[in-house]
Amino acid sequence: MEWANQLCENRQFGSKMTDSKYFTTTKKGEIFELKAELNSDKKEKKKEAVKKVIASMTVGKDVSALFPDVVNCMQTDNLELKKLVYLYLMNYAKSQPDMAIMAVNTFVKDCEDPNPLIRALAVRTMGCIRVDKITEYLCEPLRKCLKDEDPYVRKTAAVCVAKLHDINAQLVEDQGFLDTLKDLISDSNPMVVANAVAALSEIAESHPNSNLLDLNPQSINKLLTALNECTEWGQIFILDCLANYAPRDDRESQSICERVTPRLSHANSAVVLSAVKVLMKFMEMLPKDLDYYGTLLKKLAPPLVTLLSAEPELQYVALRNINLIVQKRPEILKHEMKVFFVKYNDPIYVKLEKLDIMIRLASQANIAQVLAELKEYATEVDVDFVRKAVRAIGRCAIKVEQSAERCVSTLLDLIQTKVNYVVQEAIVVIKDIFRKYPNKYESVIATLCENLDSLDEPEARAAMIWIVGEYAERIDNADELLESFLEGFHDESTQVQLQLLTAIVKLFLKKPTETQELVQQVLSLATQDSDNPDLRDRGYIYWRLLSTDPVAAKEVVLAEKPLISEETDLIEPTLLEELICHIGTLASVYHKPPSAFVEGSRGVMHKRLPARTGSGESTESPDVGTIAGGSGTETAPSIIPSQGDLLGDLLNLDLAPPTTTGPPPPTSGMQMGGMDLLGGGLDSLMGDESEPLGGDIGGSAAMGAGFGAVPAVMPASLNAPMGGGLGDLFDLGGGVGMPLGAYIPPKTVWLPAMKAKGLEISGTFARRAGVIQMELTLTNKAMSVMTDFAIQFNRNSFGLAPAGPLQVLSPLSPNQTIEVSLPLSTVGPVMKMEPLNNLQVAVKNNIDVFYFSCQYPISMLFVEDGKMERQVFLATWKDIPNENESQFQIKDCHLNSDAASNKLQASNIFTIAKRTVEGQDMLYMSIKLSNGIWVLAELRVQTGNPNYTDLEISVKCRAPEVSQCVFQCCEAVLKN
């Protein structure tokens, strides 16, 4: 403000008056001198001395030796001096616990002072003194302060409870401070409420299971009232706390949203983002056809845009969050593309984030603009940024099909600039474009080949080699080009070597006559002259393949490659959901679940978005049974009928396999994409939002994180098609050597025709050669032809997920039956089910979507390497506590121990040792589940007494929940 100068224009007062003088004492006996001054009789001198001590402290000097002298100055009626001493105390009390006791009396006295400022100061400071010995002295004063008549003191005391809890949690609980704190949520003063909420949230973090913040409609109402009146910081605490609340129905959800929306206009960006979090979360519960839903969407955009005009650091955090928001709800910002245009003087970290969001928002409508911008960026100075811009052009081509042509020509323009790193980056992305749109843009290959010599980065070289190998038949001098690379084979990076090997083999299969020498050369380079196991193994496989069956080789090496997908860079949906619940936090900046990097006292609570619940429906006990209208029974197979509008959303699920010409890409990213649509839907049926993952089952949170990140590493890498081919090869090889004869339960009817509009499904599960298979019999009992089959699983205890699409290639005509075998993987999302081996399945065809659930024998999760070393077995057996042991009996089983052992072995239940004691054979067995859980068992077979045909089995496992299932399996295996 130009005419209204600062009230306190004060820059120029003599240096004598400033604190810099405190730094000038550099003489030797500095501490000694200070000591003398501190003990001076003159008040002023004392104060100056304390100031000097504080000044030394601020620059990191150790002045703890002065502790007793400084504490002596504490009893004073000069507030400034008192504050300074308190400052000192907080810093050094921990290192001088005995001395700190000296201060207790003063604190207790100050807490009774008539001046509320001094009372508050005392209670605040004493909470910062982290010395066990004195905490108990502080309980009484704290109790008084929590009930003080002055709200300022109460609010300070509320925070002090959190501090004390951090030092001694037990003490706080014993003294009943938590209840007092809960009472403060109903305080008349909003500032006190906010601090109480903050303190409780903080304490609750270290007790993940405690019910400290008991959120109910009444307390929520109080919080919402306080929200309007308290300080900006308090608003953040309250909003973050609100975000953890699960509204009962859409009406409550809407009313909370309405009351939170004004916070979007707050000047403090942290308040805005916390409000966005609450809205994004609760919006999930609103029906999409509601007018308010649309209003809310519109209201969210402007504040997000405004965040981008804040300081760059704020922008960065905002952009990281916007990145999540546009993935979850692209409609919010779809018209705001321009605000993400990069400015020349944006810091690099802001530029890179903006670029990412531009691609996410790119659509047919705005692609021209986006491309023009990206082309502009490709001529900027910053190399990292330029590279990312070039890559972005490629991503646009893959994302927006209509733009592919324009993208390719833009990339060609860029290649013409001959700027080295631009050319290399462009070639890498053009390779991806080829993989997305085969047989469309190969005419540009000639241009690419011109730049062969300028490529010096492994990735670009590998990409170029891939292109040459893939399109060898169209490149006249492909052999020359590849040969030129071969000369420096040993100096290339592994990536390039592998690619070169594959490319030459491809070339050979396409033009066998001219290239025999070349292929021999590369095979010998790879197998004999290299000590890289990857390269060597790949070389051997090719060699063997080419020498035994060139036709098969052709099928493997030149197999049609799956198209790459645009979605490979998206965050996996379950992770995205979790991150949306953490908007505004560090998790949202790193795009990792908090459990992956925040350790310590915090439990592994996974947050999930609430499911939509209509206000009419009861959610008191929302299990499958009740929603199924009582028709669902405990036993499998149970059918979840599609009834009411609750399932309305589910019916529109897009379960169709991706509409691609080749076989759909088996990337788990795709699978999970489909999965979650369904998963979320089924969740809303289950209604159980808060159940944390069983720590033992399916791995810990960290494992979840692992799953979350898996799709991220799946994008179409050069090796993908090759890897796939080789994988098959190995599987076949493995299959032959495996003993067949694992127990497979007979097929049962899972979905009767009358419940599924004529489609009958029966099936079973099997483990064949290490691969879990779901074997289905589909019968069409309807009058019309069925087509377009697809299948998805809900999250389940062991992360079972289809490893490929349901292969029903021809339409199923009436009365026709087909057998389908669906390979399953165990890398899907995990959620503990009841019973543990329950699996909820959705099958879609051209008629409808049908849901059923079935139970799989847990034996199919027993992996082949489940045989434990004896010593380890012994140690583990001892190590598992006895309460984890369960005993079962198998009646009427006429097997001797060897027969039993053999039978079990076939199902990957391995006998490790056998002992005979008093006419009993004891078999010790180990099992390993696909998620790494070990199960140990002891089987007792009576040998002496032929009339006694019962077997006894004891199962020990760190996750006792699985014992029952394991036992059932053993029983089934032994009896069949």
Place this chain on the structure above:
Amino acid sequence: MSHEAVRVDPDMEYLTPGVVDLEQMFWTGLGATYTHCNQVWPNLYIGDKKTALEKPGLVEMGVTHIINAAEGTWNNVSTEMIHSLFLVNPSGDIFLEKHWKSVVSRSVCDYFLEAREKALDPEDVPPVISTPHHYLISIYRDKLFFLSVIQTEVPPLFVIEFLHRVAEMIQDYFGECSETVIKDNVVMVYELLEEMLDNGFPLATESNVLKEMIRPPTILRSVVNTLTGSSNVGDKLPTGQLSTIPWRRAGVKYTNNEAYFDVVEEIDAILDRTGTTVFAEIQGVVEACVKLSGMPDLTLSFMNPRLLDDVSFHPCVRYKRWESERVLSFIPPDGNFTLMTYHVNAQNLVAIPVYVKHSINFFESGSGGRLDLTVGPKQTMGKTVEGVLVTVHMPKTVLSVSLNATQGSYTYDNATKVLVWDIGKLNPQKLPNLRGSLSLQTGAPKPEENPSLNIDLKIQQLAISGLKVNRLDMFGEKYKPFKGVKYITKAGKFQVRM
């Protein structure tokens, strides 16, 4: 005989990354997935506590020895929001540290300093950095880094906002925010920090509340204090602290009651080569200086409030009134404050006040090039454009420039490759022109990258969005205040592509 160190071949393609790189990969890399245990070298694993405690697993992997590299203090997790604050000057010296709980070694800043080294500009240092046990969240402001250390999941925006508040508070108290000023007033800064944050919870961040607790230094007061020994720490509870209007203290008295409002607008724009607007928006702010006695209740209305796309308000503004009537109704804080900020991004509404005719050519031979710049007024609504300053970031190979300016003066900094042309007032009759030759480093090829041009300007008495204050009414007090409104338009991030 001593062993010779193993020499790492620098030409080998694989270089072992440093710890910071590894962490960077861990947090940002797409490839890294979190697992309990990773084989990082044949027969060498890095795993966590869980892995180390599961003997069967270890035996299975063939682990024979375990080295515990975990740090012991980890269990002592503090839930404090902001643990410590360090102030760092551009050369990397830490000149102030404040810990709100236990003392964190300043060596934690090494991670930050390393990132600082790597960044080209201080502005480019990433604001959130993770270290093994802490997160470092920093802002760069007034050529200083404000670096906070946090240990748990905290909203980063919360921390960043708070850090900006600290910087503003220092500015507010001492008139400027610089290393010298902070060092000169270190004790007071320290007291203020203590007052602003308690156990990681912001305590008092309102300037008027703080000023009652700790009085800002004035020449008079420091003289008086030295003479009388009285202190500059308030010994009464600030009045505003707990009322529902914490931003205003009670008992304000002025002999001259006045209220001034500045409507300041900044144009952020990107113009392409042909002068077409690629992107333009207006960031507006209404700054207020209100010196009114008692508890005045003000109402400020605009002629055209629908113009604004998004608004954010000082907490004093009653949001409901704005929602329903589009007027600003508030009890103002005493003194200077930001009443509202707003945002106009409808493209057609954004007038571009100047145009630039530019041409920059480099000779094919690579020895040099020519530059020709002309700046002229465009949509200025009849007002004069002043303070025009053109900044051009030249390609790296431009060694020197030899130019001729018809108005103003220019400088070229060879270290940063920045050409600054200070034009001043724009005269529509005689457009300023800057032309001449550029010389490149000998042997350097023709530059590929296009330079970019930034413009600074100022237009008095104009809010370029067209926003106009209609009237200001005061209720609740009897006296007649003196009222005033002023408009200024400035260039924000105003960029022209060449």
